[in-house]
Amino acid sequence: MESNLTEAPALLSQIQDGDVRTKVIFTYSRSGSDPKLKYQCVNGNESAIDGKDIIGVFPTPRQRLTHKVVFVVNPEKQGDHPDIKSITAIGLPIDFLQDYESTFPVGIDSEGPPHDIFIHIIISTLSGTGKAKDFYNRAIKPVLSYLPLQENQYILHYTQSEKSVTELTAHTILPRANEGTRQRIIILSGDGGIVDIINSLLSAPHRGKYRPPELTILPLGTGNALAHSIGITNDNTFGLASLIRGHAKPLPLFKASFSPGARLLVDEANSEEELATDPDSGKPTLYGAVVCSWGMHAGLVGDSDTTEYRKHGAERFRMAAKEALFPADGSAPHTYKAKVSVLKKDAASNEESWAPIPRNEHMYVLATLVSNLEKSFTISPASKPLGGQLRLVHFGPMAGEEVMRVMGLAYQAGQHVNDPAVGYEDIEGLCVEFEGREEDARWRRICIDGKIIRVEKDGWVEVRKEERPVIDVVFLV
């Protein structure tokens, strides 16, 4: 349906692009997958702005019916950040305003105070290939300038160590959340920065007034699994549309409990650290929002977490996979040995029970809450954004070529789950018990959202969904 509903008479509708003002007639169609704002000049010339390029529409203070439309130009030519432009428009269609107007939580009058909200911007300087700081200066700062938000109304944090995000969250964000204060965190990082925030928010008990902070993700990491899975990268705005127009919804989490000797590997696996202990169970615990894996996936994430590999961006995962699947000595890939059990819920009775996977040797065991581990790597095609269902993808030992074929199908919209060699099921929990079956610690590595935990010879990991509300994530509904 086409509409040119404006509060202003159509003849008063105008576009101002730079110094040039033109009378136009706007039309906007919501239907179809490709909405566009079209505007036609009196001489009949028509232009359009593609919905996928629009970052947001901002009211202009004290000028009735006047808005700034901020959008990305030349999306096909983008490098590390978008080329951003704005035009001033008078008399935009109401449907268009409803779809694209900023929802960013600050006052709409530049002279008024912002809503009672703390805004933190976290720039994770070493995430991905180290582009977060540049992205902030070239993309985020210019876009925030369209909001009635002074620079002193948000706090900018640059990470200085791998502990920066955890410490900021524990010392500043968690105490305010416990006081019931509304907070918005804008993080420029990959999944690692997010998992640090989540674990830090769960590092101390929550008070009754606890208010989950709202998290906006700008995907500046390598895999960016969560951002891709909730649709933040579905348009041409690099996540800026979600920043300006997103809504906050609870982020589903899982809890991984470990045997007492489990250790977090840090500093390219040259050092190890104890995990936080869950106050109720006394067990070492790590929370995640993306993935818990053991076997090939955990191995390649762990092997490729070095400065040298990181220079290659997401390609590092494929490089490490090739080395694992085709060892230099010509041997077959490792077959992973442990008892793997899944927790299932009976649909009729709602009762839960554990059942072992009938296989002693494994290649790939991966439980996930999300659909994509990279933009085009769809590990769990049935997973919906923030759907909350934990799903298991698993298969047994195979030749390197066969693993490449199956994993290649994941790049074709997740078709691997239809392959007879692959198990794919809804689960409530996962348990991996080593029972002394793996001598070499290398094969006892578990991956939680990119972090690597090494479990002892007779150790184990158990994953269950975490039901407490901890953090909301901002995305385009």
Ligand SMILES: Nc1ncnc2c1ncn2[C@@H]1O[C@H](COP(=O)(O)OP(=O)(O)OP(=O)(O)O)[C@@H](O)[C@H]1O
């Ligand atoms: N200034 C810094 N000094 C040391 N470590 C840092 C610094 N800034 C960030 N880090 C660490 O770098 C890591 C970056 O992880 P992050 O997940 O954000 O990016 P990634 O691993 O490239 O992406 P993904 O997890 O999405 O694949 C985190 O462990 C973080 O603590």
